[in-house]
Amino acid sequence: MNNNMGMFKVRVAEVLEETSNIKSFRLKRVDGALFDPYPAGAHIDVVGPTAVVRQYSLCSPPHDLDEYVVAVKLEPGSRGGSQALHDHVEVGHELEISAPRNLLSVAEDADRHILVGAGIGVTPMISIAYHLHRAGEEFELHYFARSAKEAAFRDLLGERSGFGERVHFHFGLQREDQPDVLDGAFADLSSASHVYTCGPQGFMDGVLERASSVIPKDNVHIEHFQAGEPVDTDSDAPFEIELDDEVYEVPVGRSIVQVLGDNGIEVDTTCREGICGTCIMGVLRGEPDHRDQCMSSSEKSANDQIAACVSRSKSPRLVLELF
Template sequence: MESTLQVRVAEVIEETAEIRRFELVAEGGGELPAFEAGAHIDVYAGSTGIRQYSLCSAPWERHRYVIGVKREPQSRGGSVWMHDTVRRGASMTIGIPRNNFALETAADRHLLFGAGIGITPLLAMAETLARDDAEFTLYYFARSAAHQAFKTRLAGSPWASRVRYQLDDGGPTIDLAAELAAASPATHLYMCGPQGFMDAVRRAASSWPDENVHLEYFAAGPVEHADGDQPFEIELARSGERFHIGRDETIAQVLLDAGVDIMTSCEQGVCGTCVTTYLDGEPEHRDFCLNRRERETRVALCCARAKTATLVLDL
């Protein structure tokens, strides 16, 4: 199965002064590959490389994909390229949808916390949960009404009564600690937004079981390097090959340079493309896509290092 496909931009719509909605359809017409709520696509953003954007359309709308992109001038350039270059009618290359942020279908209730552009994956979740008659509440945080994207869609949805809002410039506030403390043990929490917002929600949910908390970052946060990065060795269990990872090298970079067949995308530990099982050794995890349980067996090759002299990968 091909990992990429060609699409045409059917609509480009201003949601706010900073956020645009892009509607993508198959270049030759017909249905697009299926996806589930929480999925994202890779967008091949010209010379800026590959960028990831969450799908916010309802998963059963197979005639289109919808993404929301906030212009971030201080980022790596993908969002600026989207805003300044992509117009209605343009052709684009995208990746097949992947999902590192899936709904837990066995949960009794779902709490969806989104801030700013972080609302995008939660829209598809809300659509799915409403269709399935599941219990959920969507919490939407924004700087002001002018910064709220998808307002018309939210207000007109059959589940509009399940959405709660907080604006930084005034109005009702949401007590994170109180909302999370009142949840039942079978409730699952999903969050997406800027680093500060994510940190605040995670602190409020610090007593929750790790398996009940699901999160997605749009960009990697800062990583502390207290004692500097130390070199280490990588062993590939299937071939027995060994590679030296220097202080200024990544596992992914060394393996790719050696011709090892691995996939990478964001190179920030966000998208999960390069996540691989490890069999021995202790990684130093620096990703933003794996939870505590997943880190017991898996590692993101683009950013992780090793606390042990050797890390054995299932490659």
């Protein structure tokens, strides 16, 4: 297997139109060998035909190491990511992918697991469901989508998966009806139950709010990685950061984490993509330009924390503290 800086070559074995704007891609190793084992809920980086890198959940059974399946939603305004994968990738083409990474680990000591996916956010829930089903764990999967037509993997989850009545479809629900449905899903949970969710930020905020009224907040696992297209960086400008009375300039094209690293101050990081929250620092003064996927809207508007691997500043200087 080719391995270039942690990237691997795979061949596209099948492309399926799951909905009018979602395609699934079945990927196999070019050398015909098995993939390494990976945890349920993991995702991979995929380098598309235009060299743009995007993250996609693995939605195949984690015990099936013969192939990976990812689902790609065509994002509006996509210039090189999802659009290129939809338009130019066919069976037989080779792609480069990373090894799986996981930011959404399954709590192995839970008494019950409730998986809540909205739209394309159902994908990490599928691999977790496969894992839990195989392990004989108690789980339910709640799948929210605008309509049955827009719900990828509906047939798979309806019959072929074998999950049976553990799958609950919620299609075409009005936003104001979602809290009642979530309350119903969470009604019988105990303090040892865990909830996992992936979908649009507002949806996940709602799941967190309803679930944490029943179970400890720490038992709610949120998958943020389904990032959209990258932010426009054309108008980026340098800014200053102050930490422990020292001032450093963050130039265009460098992150706060990198600048601090250049100056011997190591900030812990995991994803370096604004997804995991490992690098979050406190903001004592100044207004961050939030570009992460890991903080909620209310955390962002408080402006007292920053994901230092991706976010920048709207003010000339940010005064920061390390947590």
